[in-house]
Amino acid sequence: MDNATGARLDDRIERSALGDQLAFEQIVTQHQGMVFSMACHFLRDRSLAEELAQEVFLSLHQNLHSIKSPEHLTFWLRKVTSHRCIDQSRRQKLRPTVSLEDVAEPSASASENDLFLSEMLRRVVDTLPEKARMVVILRYQEDLEPTEIARVLDMPLNTVKSHLRRSLSMLRDKLSRTLGEVTL
Amino acid sequence: MSRLDDELRNAFKRQQPPADFTARVLERVPRQPEPRPSLWQRLAALVEPPKMRWVAIGVTAALLIAIGAAQYSRLAPKAVDDSGKLSQALPTPEEKKAAVNPGEIDVVITHPNAVVVPKKHTLSLKRHQLAAARVEKAPEVKSEAEAAKDKLMLALSIASSTLNDAQKAVHDDGTKP
Numbered sequence: 316m317d318n319a320t321g322a323r324l325d326d327r328i329e330r331s332a333l334g335d336q337l338a339f340e341q342i343v344t345q346h347q348g349m350v351f352s353m354a355c356h357f358l359r360d361r362s363l364a365e366e367l368a369q370e371v372f373l374s375l376h377q378n379l380h381s382i383k384s385p386e387h388l389t390f391w392l393r394k395v396t397s398h399r400c401i402d403q404s405r406r407q408k409l410r411p412t413v414s415l416e417d418v419a420e421p422s423a424s425a426s427e428n429d430l431f432l433s434e435m436l437r438r439v440v441d442t443l444p445e446k447a448r449m450v451v452i453l454r455y456q457e458d459l460e461p462t463e464i465a466r467v468l469d470m471p472l473n474t475v476k477s478h479l480r481r482s483l484s485m486l487r488d489k490l491s492r493t494l495g496e497v498t499l
Numbered sequence: 500m501s502r503l504d505d506e507l508r509n510a511f512k513r514q515q516p517p518a519d520f521t522a523r524v525l526e527r528v529p530r531q532p533e534p535r536p537s538l539w540q541r542l543a544a545l546v547e548p549p550k551m552r553w554v555a556i557g558v559t560a561a562l563l564i565a566i567g568a569a570q571y572s573r574l575a576p577k578a579v580d581d582s583g584k585l586s587q588a589l590p591t592p593e594e595k596k597a598a599v600n601p602g603e604i605d606v607v608i609t610h611p612n613a614v615v616v617p618k619k620h621t622l623s624l625k626r627h628q629l630a631a632a633r634v635e636k637a638p639e640v641k642s643e644a645e646a647a648k649d650k651l652m653l654a655l656s657i658a659s660s661t662l663n664d665a666q667k668a669v670h671d672d673g674t675k676p
Contacts, residue, residue, distance in 0.1 A: 336528070340525055343520075343525070348516070351515070352511075352513040429509065432510075434510075436507055436510040437510050437511070440510075452511055456513060458508070490503070
């Protein structure tokens, strides 16, 4: 983010906090993809994800006075979205009851259909516990380093690393068995 | 960077929400309740000028109640002690029976030479001792007891001198021819 963009965002945050609806609209437009995607990947339900993302932005509107910078705004949105997703999942027991072993095996090879592989990966990640799932989403959707993930999720760095290591190991095992000779 | 990392990045690409997402958020904004002030904001609001007067009144009232309660708790045990001392000073029913009543000692002086005999002489002596003890215990009856004592001593001295006179008179009558 260059200085001009940062200054413009700072200005938008300030104007939004003072009640400028247009400035707030620009903030929503800029960050809606991040918030909605995190919720959508985590909950695996577009309507629920949209509802949750709207609530996150409404909460932001009420807390604009506490946002200090554009970086803080992004951090705040990631943190609130993560925690709301985990709470929502725990409250509604949205986690699928199927175990990892019950995930359907693909009927076509990965080389034939990348979309199929992506869906396979999402379904396997969906079987992880809530926090481990969010660690994977923040790592691969938002491309965050483990230290940043630890800050967002309020958990020790070693726990984040451990979640990542175990999740990747499990994914590798599952996909190796499924895809056979394909090296991942 | 392994292929798995690439596949995961591909699988978890950002997705865009529906086109009217922003409009729907903005539509809900006015319907949102006012944000609840934080604890610090509420504390800061207490010291704002219009509310400060009520806070001062409240603090003063609380201080007065606290001081009053402290004074009451300090005085209450003393009152109990005083009542305990008072109960000790009061005579028991047996003491009351045996207590001296100065009126019971009738000293009838009908004549300067008359014989004055106190009623129940031995008993009155005991009562006198009890009365003396009571004088020590009860200051309010001390003066009354002192007067009774003086009266008794006067009566005894008169009786003694009268007896001497009578004895002398009898002796004189016996020696006359």
